[in-house]
Amino acid sequence: MIEIHNIHKAFNGKKVLDGVSGVFETGKTNLLLGASGTGKSVLLKCIVGLIKPDLGSVTFDGTYFTNNKLDIRQEIRRKIGMLFQGSALFDSMTVEQNVEFPLKMLTDMTKEERKERVDFCLKRVGLEGANKKMPSEISGGMKKRVGIARAIAPHCTYLFCDEPNSGLDPQTALKIDELIKEITEEYNITTIIVTHDMNSVIEIGDKIFFLYEGKKLWEGTRDDIMDTDIKELNDFIFANRLMRDAKKVEEEEREEEEERRYNGQLASQGKEKAPSEESVETEKEPHPDNPEGPAATTQTGNDKV
Numbered sequence: 001m002i003e004i005h006n007i008h009k010a011f012n013g014k015k016v017l018d019g020v021s022g023v024f025e026t027g028k029t030n031l032l033l034g035a036s037g038t039g040k041s042v043l044l045k046c047i048v049g050l051i052k053p054d055l056g057s058v059t060f061d062g063t064y065f066t067n068n069k070l071d072i073r074q075e076i077r078r079k080i081g082m083l084f085q086g087s088a089l090f091d092s093m094t095v096e097q098n099v100e101f102p103l104k105m106l107t108d109m110t111k112e113e114r115k116e117r118v119d120f121c122l123k124r125v126g127l128e129g130a131n132k133k134m135p136s137e138i139s140g141g142m143k144k145r146v147g148i149a150r151a152i153a154p155h156c157t158y159l160f161c162d163e164p165n166s167g168l169d170p171q172t173a174l175k176i177d178e179l180i181k182e183i184t185e186e187y188n189i190t191t192i193i194v195t196h197d198m199n200s201v202i203e204i205g206d207k208i209f210f211l212y213e214g215k216k217l218w219e220g221t222r223d224d225i226m227d228t229d230i231k232e233l234n235d236f237i238f239a240n241r242l243m244r245d246a247k248k249v250e251e252e253e254r255e256e257e258e259e260r261r262y263n264g265q266l267a268s269q270g271k272e273k274a275p276s277e278e279s280v281e282t283e284k285e286p287h288p289d290n291p292e293g294p295a296a297t298t299q300t301g302n303d304k305v
Ligand SMILES: Nc1ncnc2c1ncn2[C@@H]1O[C@H](COP(=O)(O)OP(=O)(O)OP(=O)(O)O)[C@@H](O)[C@H]1O
Pocket: 011, 016, 034, 035, 036, 037, 038, 039, 040, 041, 042, 043, 196
């Protein structure tokens, strides 16, 4: 779990982050959502320590990170995997050398152990056998997969992805989203993804933090993002036609459901009423074994007297 508290950041007097707080849960895909220039990347960099916030703190699983001793910060950094926007592979290295790179830098694994881990990670992201290819020989989607393999290779506890879908067609983007979500759940990683892609929100938004002009205006899940009354959020998500259509379908389904429930209530009331009327009638009818029957035993107040 990563906790951020009251993060502020300004550049040359221009406020970019204005008191952002939140908790990013373990085993979940946490999305930082917002329009361009709203401070998502700066917040991500503040969390991983690439930018120092002016104020505020970041805690990784209870260990204070911001302003802590260098060795503690380095220890936490070792557990962080990064997937950069353009994949950021080393062009002069093969796929396997790219994935092996952080293992050489961050671990004391033997050559054989590194080879085993590289093969495992490449297999996990669906790139078995691509070891010897150069980045220039593979597609954008494959590059993202190599980036993911490289990020998780040193058994990362925290995974940060800066717009993992940028430059990908929708189908490949969906596959990358799904892969990140699967890996997050499988290895119980705390994942934070910077995005403005509404498809990602719907597909993998376990927890969403909506940033607007440097502030967190809303947080919630993909199930409730369409039902808020926050104007800035609605303007952002419903600028996308697919989202407007999805909202329309959701409203129609809700109306149908309400109608069904209402009709069901009416029917059940009617049902309750019917047997009681019936039972009154049958009580009045004599039982075949007892011709005198209940009808005969019906008494009025006067009879009793
Ligand atoms: N190192 C820097 N120096 C000065 N200004 C910066 C620096 N980094 C970011 N900014 C400014 O901070 C603001 C927020 O930038 P940021 O990259 O976080 O936006 P974003 O929400 O990630 O946008 P996008 O979705 O377009 O990537 C922008 O106005 C940007 O110009």
